[in-house]
Amino acid sequence: MADKFFIRTFGCQMNEHDSEKVKGVLLDMGLEEAESEKEADLILLNTCAVREKPVHKVYSELGRFKRMGDKVIGVLGCVAQKEGKRIIERMPHVDFVIGPRNIYRIKEAFERAREGKKSVFTDQSSRCAVTDLSFPIARENPYRAYITIMEGCDNFCSYCIVPFVRGREVSRPPEDILEEVKILSDAGYKEITLLGQNVNSYGKGLDKKVDFADLLHMVHEVEGIEWIRFITSHPKDFSDRLIEAVMTLPKICEYIHLPAQSGSNRILELMNRKYTKERYLEIVEKIRSYGKYVAFTSDLIVGFPTETEEDFQETLDLIKKVEYEGIFAFVYNPREFTRAYNWEDDVPMEEKKRRLSELLKVQDEITQKLSKSYEGKVVDVLFDREESGWLVGRTRTFKIVKTRADKSRLGHIVKVKITEAKMYELKGEIVEGDV
Ligand code: SF4
Structure with missing residues (x-):
């Protein structure tokens, strides 16, 4: 009987898509997907390290697997990259640890585990799995697909661990992306989402001079694909040229996830975001000046070191001005390796939570109002x-x-x-x- 695997995925769309890639390889190897952890021979956790809580959760889940008998256990994703061999030192029943740049080594890691060998694959200079078109991908949905266009991030926002766990920015050549889009179109996919930590800076380091606006134009030409989305955008790289492409190419959907993080210019500077609240609002205005309704969503952090009530009020003001359809808001927590990790985390947790609940309350009213506006349309x-x-x-x-x-x-x-x-x-x- 074939071995069975079970993957649990935490975190962002990049992780979801990485799991599709890992699943593709495992199916290709003849393994079958299990319905539950219990019936699996191989259990994989694809992890997220952006916040502290999920990291603790990974360790508690791994502790639970110890009592589940003779199974191969693997840890993938950002916690794997961040913790490396520490995971196996703390949890000796874990068989392998694979960082995001090394997921193509899943077959090797599983085979080594079957021989009783442990593996830690976290080399950041490893080739990016996505650049290989022969990499089998088992997509979860037959109509909408993710396509990785770049990996990693060079921005080093002072609170963010991503550049340390996903490595420097690498863009995929446009020909490869187009070939994948055509394959998806032929397979009947209607919608694609172009994925990257910062899609707006796509093209850095490629031989050919090409930017994200050029890529959108190229992808737009592929027949059969009807809707195009992209995630995530960085406001500092949202050029007028890009706004024009997004607003004039008909297949591009009216949905932009544009993380603001804060509405206070002082905090934005401390965060190393490289834009001001005014510049952010200017981008939103320019997009809206095309006359089409566009749904915006955002990521926001409250209680960043030194954030005062006044700074927080600026964030509230921003969400009221933009009128997001939804936000992902979190209280700040320090992440190892980042610049802000060494700063005093001086906003008391109680205050952080109060600001978060106020922010969510205001946002709920906006979301409710915008949702209602769909009625009858x-x-x-x-x-x-x-x-x-x-x-x-x-x-x-x-x-x-x-x-x-x-x-x-x-x-x-x-x-x-x-x-x-x-x-x-x-x-x-x-x-x-x-x-
Ligand atoms: S742009 Fe900033 S927040 Fe986004 S992944 Fe890069 S460092 Fe993190």
């Missing part, structure tokens, strides 16, 4: 899954929409009249056939 929806008798999809603005319809609509872009709007989910009725 007809929107395009790409239905991509079925869930308890509902067809579920997303609008171009990335809102979840549910409807009662038959499965033949799956994988199609359909016009839906929104009849009911909850905070994070819309319900509606199909009003006509495919677009």
Whole structure:
């Protein structure tokens, strides 16, 4: 009987997509996917190190696996890169540790584990797995796909561990990306999301002079792909040329995740973000000046070292001005290796939590109001899954929409009249056939 594997993924879309790549290799090796950890011979945790809590969770999960008998245990992702061999020292029942740049070595690590050998693959200079088109990828969804266009980050925001665990920026050549987009189009995919830690600085270090706006134009030419998204954008690299491409190419969806992190210029400088609140709002204004509704989302941190009530009020002001459809907000916690790690974490936790709950309260009202504004409108929806008798999809603005319809609509872009709007989910009725 074939060995079975089970992967648990934490963190961002980059991790989700890395898990699809690892899964592709394991299936290619003849392994089968298990329904649960219990029935798996190989358990993998694909981890996130951006915040402290998930790192502790990885260790507690690994402790739990110890009691599950004779299984191969592997740790992937950013915690693997950050902790390296410390994981095996603390948890000797772990068989291998693989950082994000080394996931293509999963086969080797599993085979070594079967021979009773431990492996730690965390060489940051390793070739980036994504540059290899023969790398099998087992995508979770048959209609919408992630495509990595660059890896790593050179920005060194003072609170962020990513440059230390995902390495320096490496862009994938445009020809490779285009070839992958064409393969996906031929396979029937309708939507692609171009992935990278900072997609706006795409092209750095490539022989050919090409930037993200050029790449969007090239990808836009591929027939069959109807919707294009990208994540994550850095405001400092959102040039006018890029705004023009995003706002004028019809396949690009009206959804931009544009992390602001703070609304206070003093804090933004301490964070090494390299833009001001005014510049951020100017980008939003320029995008809106094209006259189309665009949904913005953001990442925000409260309680950064030295953040005062006044600084926090600036952040509240920013979210009110932008009117995000949603935010991912967190209290600051120091991360090893980063510049801010050595600074006094001087905002008391109680105060951080108070600011976070105030921020979320204000944001909830905005999200509620914007959700309500969908009621009665007809929107395009790409239905991509079925869930308890509902067809579920997303609008171009990335809102979840549910409807009662038959499965033949799956994988199609359909016009839906929104009849009911909850905070994070819309319900509606199909009003006509495919677009
Ligand atoms: S841009 Fe800043 S926050 Fe984003 S991954 Fe790079 S260092 Fe981290």
